Amino acid sequence: xxxxxxxxxxxxxxxxxxxxxxxxxxxxxxxxxxxxxxxxxxxxxxxxxxxxxxxxxxxxxxxxxxxxxxxxxxxxxxxxxxxxxxxxxxxxxxxxxxxxxxxxxxxxxxxxxxxxxxxxxxxxxxxxxxxxxxxxxx
Amino acid sequence: xxxxxxxxxxxxxxxxxxxxxxxxxxxxxxxxxxxxxxxxxxxxxxxxxxxxxxxxxxxxxxxxxxxxxxxxxxxxxxxxxxxxxxxxxxxxxxxxxxxxxxxxxxxxxxxxxxxxxxxxxxxxxxxxxxxxxxxxxx
Amino acid sequence: xxxxxxxxxxxxxxxxxxxxxxxxxxxxxxxxxxxxxxxxxxxxxxxxxxxxxxxxxxxxxxxxxxxxxxxxxxxxxxxxxxxxxxxxxxxxxxxxxxxxxxxxxxxxxxxxxxxxxxxxxxxxxxxxxxxxxxxxxx
Amino acid sequence: xxxxxxxxxxxxxxxxxxxxxxxxxxxxxxxxxxxxxxxxxxxxxxxxxxxxxxxxxxxxxxxxxxxxxxxxxxxxxxxxxxxxxxxxxxxxxxxxxxxxxxxxxxxxxxxxxxxxxxxxxxxxxxxxxxxxxxxxxx
Numbered sequence: 001x002x003x004x005x006x007x008x009x010x011x012x013x014x015x016x017x018x019x020x021x022x023x024x025x026x027x028x029x030x031x032x033x034x035x036x037x038x039x040x041x042x043x044x045x046x047x048x049x050x051x052x053x054x055x056x057x058x059x060x061x062x063x064x065x066x067x068x069x070x071x072x073x074x075x076x077x078x079x080x081x082x083x084x085x086x087x088x089x090x091x092x093x094x095x096x097x098x099x100x101x102x103x104x105x106x107x108x109x110x111x112x113x114x115x116x117x118x119x120x121x122x123x124x125x126x127x128x129x130x131x132x133x134x135x136x137x138x
Numbered sequence: 139x140x141x142x143x144x145x146x147x148x149x150x151x152x153x154x155x156x157x158x159x160x161x162x163x164x165x166x167x168x169x170x171x172x173x174x175x176x177x178x179x180x181x182x183x184x185x186x187x188x189x190x191x192x193x194x195x196x197x198x199x200x201x202x203x204x205x206x207x208x209x210x211x212x213x214x215x216x217x218x219x220x221x222x223x224x225x226x227x228x229x230x231x232x233x234x235x236x237x238x239x240x241x242x243x244x245x246x247x248x249x250x251x252x253x254x255x256x257x258x259x260x261x262x263x264x265x266x267x268x269x270x271x272x273x274x275x276x
Numbered sequence: 277x278x279x280x281x282x283x284x285x286x287x288x289x290x291x292x293x294x295x296x297x298x299x300x301x302x303x304x305x306x307x308x309x310x311x312x313x314x315x316x317x318x319x320x321x322x323x324x325x326x327x328x329x330x331x332x333x334x335x336x337x338x339x340x341x342x343x344x345x346x347x348x349x350x351x352x353x354x355x356x357x358x359x360x361x362x363x364x365x366x367x368x369x370x371x372x373x374x375x376x377x378x379x380x381x382x383x384x385x386x387x388x389x390x391x392x393x394x395x396x397x398x399x400x401x402x403x404x405x406x407x408x409x410x411x412x413x414x
Numbered sequence: 415x416x417x418x419x420x421x422x423x424x425x426x427x428x429x430x431x432x433x434x435x436x437x438x439x440x441x442x443x444x445x446x447x448x449x450x451x452x453x454x455x456x457x458x459x460x461x462x463x464x465x466x467x468x469x470x471x472x473x474x475x476x477x478x479x480x481x482x483x484x485x486x487x488x489x490x491x492x493x494x495x496x497x498x499x500x501x502x503x504x505x506x507x508x509x510x511x512x513x514x515x516x517x518x519x520x521x522x523x524x525x526x527x528x529x530x531x532x533x534x535x536x537x538x539x540x541x542x543x544x545x546x547x548x549x550x551x552x
Contacts, residue, residue, distance in 0.1 A: 003427030009446035011453075013417030018550050019453055022460060028257050032423035037257070038452040039425075039433055044263055046436060055230070057238055057265070059195040061272040088226040090240055092193070096272040100195055100238055102228055119166050119175070124275040125182050127195070129267035134199040134234040136432050137262040143292040146284030147308035149315075154281040156412050157315055160322060170285035176314040177287075177295055184298060274294050304533050313533070320539050331506070333473040333514055333541070337548040364502040366516060368469070372548040376471055376514055378504060395442050395451070400551035401458055403471070405543035410475040410510040413538040 044132045048107045055085075056110035057129040058101040058117060065095055066122025073123075076116050077101065083109065096124070104133065182270045186245045193223075194248035195267040196239040196255060203233055204260025211261075214254050215239065221247065234262070242271065320408045324383045331361075332386035333405040334377040334393060341371055342398025349399075352392050353377065359385065372400070380409065458546045462521045469499075470524035471543040472515040472531060479509055480536025487531060491515065494527050510538070518547065 011019065019031070028034040047054050064070060077084055083105040090098040101117070103110045111128065118126025149157065157169070166172040185192050202208060215222055221243040228236040239255070241248045249266065256264025287295065295307070304310040323330050340346060353360055359381040366374040377393070379386045387404065394402025425433065433445070442448040461468050478484060491498055497519040504512040515531070517524045525542065532540025 004424045005427055005430040006422060006424050007430070007433075007445070008420060008422030009449055010418045010420050011450065012552055013419055014550070015450070015453070015552060016419040016421070018457055019421075022453070022457060025460070026257060027253060030259065031421070033257070033259050035423055035449060035453070036425065036429070038456060039429070039436070039449070040263055042452060043432055043436060046439070055197075055199070055236060057195055057197040057267060059193075059267050059269045061193070061270055061275070063272075063276060085228045085236070086226050088224050088238065088240065090223045092242075092271055093273070095276070098193060098223070098240065098269070098272075100226065100240060102226065102236065102238060104230075115165060119164060119171070121168065121171050124178055124272045125270050127267045127269050129195060129197050129265045131197045131236070131265050132199055132263050133230055134201075134236075134262045135231070136428070137199070138201060138233065138426055138428060141289030142286045143289055144284060144286050145292070145295075145307070146282060147311055148280045148282050149312065150414055151279030151281055152412070152414060153312070153315070154283070156319055157283075160315070160319060163322070169283070173285055173311060173315070174287065174291070176318060177291070177298070177311070180314060181294055181298060184301070274290070276288055276291060302533060303529060306535065309533070309535050316539055331473075331475070331512060333471055333543060335469075335471040335543050335545045337469070337546055337551070339548075339552060361504045361512070362502050364500050364514065364516065366499045368518075368547055369549070371552070374469060374499070374516065374545070374548075376502065376516060378502065378512065378514060380506075391441060395440060395447070397444065397447050400548045401454055401546050403543045403545050405471060405473050405541045407473045407512070407541050408475055408539050409506055410477075410512075410538045411507070413475070414477060414509070 040137045043136050044130065047132055047136065048130045051106055051108045053105065053133060054107040054110060055131045055133050056103045056114065057131060058103060058114045059127045059129070060099050060117055060123050061092070061125045062097055062099070062123045063095050064097045069120060069122040072120050073117060076113070080113050178275045181274050182268065185270055185274065186268045189244055189246045191243065191271060192245040192248060193269045193271050194241045194252065195269060196241060196252045196264065197267070198237050198255055198261050198264045199230070200235055200237070200261045201233050202235045207258060207260040210258050211255060214251070218251050316413045319412050320406065323408055323412065324406045327382055327384045329381065329409060330383040330386060331407045331409050332379045332390065333407060334379060334390045334402065335405070336375050336393055336399050336402045337368070338373055338399045339371050340373045345396060345398040348396050349393060352389070356389050454551045457550050458544065461546055461550065462544045465520055465522045467519065467547060468521040468524060469545045469547050470517045470528065471545060472517060472528045472540065473543070474513050474531055474537050474540045475506070476511055476513070476537045477509050478511045483534060483536040486534050490527070490530050497523065
């Protein structure tokens with residue numbers, strides 16, 4: 001890549017030592033990569049704050065014996081089909097299913113889909129993981 | 139189900155009104171389900187605090203052109219294959235991939251896998267969503 | 277109080293048992309109080325989401341030897357004096373101070389003050405704790 | 415200070431531009447300070463994860479008319495007097511008080527005090543803000 005920028009900054013000695021320990025403890029062999037990842041994590045936070053285009057992973061655990069739940073969950077996904085990238089289903093136990101729904105779109109819309117899924121009767125737990133298209137991170 | 143328990147509790151009038159508004163604003167038609175979901179969310183938090191059996195969804199965004207990254211990500215998953223339920227891959231853009239890895243096992247082990255994946259060079263963002271087998275939630 | 281409302285809801289047996297264990301583990305002797313606290317915590321979350329009147333506690337740790345930092349921190353607080361309820365100062369070590377600033381006002385305004393304080397050079401750490409006037413919680 | 419260390423790292427052009435925008439949007443005039451603050455925030459997270467010496471700010475909102483609540487809150491604080499740096503009290507309304515308790519000690523001990531305070535009947539909301547002695551941050 002021809003467009004690398006070099007950035008340098010100073011750190012007091014003790015903070016520098018702490019940073020080295022922290023990198024190692026976090027399993028990073030490369031200090032630059034560690035700092036880039038700190039910056040990227042903050043950038044992803046901003047994408048969600050500013051309701052920009054984002055990627056979200058919605059994880060739900062549900063009891064598939066609850067009447068009409070399957071239909072409702074499917075309907076909700078179809079209502080938003082243009083935003084849904086993929087859905088993965090795992091049979092956890094006799095009664096319980098795990099479903100993970102990957103969504104791309106405005107952050108606020110993703111949140112809304114997660115809320116809609118999560119509150120259905122029979123959905124025991126629902127979680128939204130805020131990720132990114134990566135467009136601003138490379 | 140023969141084993142339903144009835145639980146009743148009192149609320150001061152204004153708090154009761156707030157609860158009603160909150161249920162409606164959250165899109166719940168059923169107040170009991172709302173309260174059950176509050177309890178379940180706390181239970182899932184405990185499973186993770188106490189390092190119990192849990193389910194985690196790891197979402198990573200990465201640049202698949204980074205040399206050897208694919209191999210490393212695959213190796214890491216194979217090293218933990220007994221815990222990994224499923225992996226879903228989405229091609230986000232020309233360079234960037236989204237991968238979602240569903241893991242079941244002790245909470246601390248799931249965290250470790252997430253950290254290992256996230257810090258690889260070329261992984262632009264990594265997130266862990268703490269979910270549950272649902273065993274304690276029904 | 278004359279205006280207590282009674283609310284009752286049903287729980288599947290195993291979830292009921294889990295709730296009892298959770299209450300005990302959390303040190304609550306009273307199950308109703310535990311559930312009321314779950315509801316209250318969610319209500320406070322809403323106050324902040326909806327940018328309503330709230331109370332925030334801003335904690336900063338700083339090095340008071342950094343030139344002009346004291347003046348800047350004082351100025352920032354005076355600019356918002358009508359919202360600031362109280363400030364407590366603790367001398368942590370020879371160089372470092374802890375300051376805790378209690379703020380009442382619109383949630384967004386409190387966030388802004390926290391950000392303004394936190395980014396000053398010499399402020400080593402800043403944190404905002406989202407609390408409430410309690411008006412909706414009783 | 416004689417012991418400044420200089421650290422330099424490279425960033426791809428687009429990520430560099432994003433970093434500049436993020437600094438500006440966050441109100442930082444100084445990019446180095448922004449990065450140092452990212453590192454410090456992560457270090458504070460580690461202090462709490464590893465149960466090291468930390469500083470915590472506990473904010474509680476309570477109804478001081480609840481019988482014996484004042485005594486219980488005072489007792490709890492006296493039981494931990496060696497860790498408590500200062501307490502600030504604000505009369506929010508006729509019934510409600512805000513109390514902010516600054517605690518220094520092992521992270522796990524601070525959490526325990528926060529939990530003990532928060533679950534008292536009459537305490538409407540309790541929050542723990544995880545801060546630092548700043549020893550590792552300068």
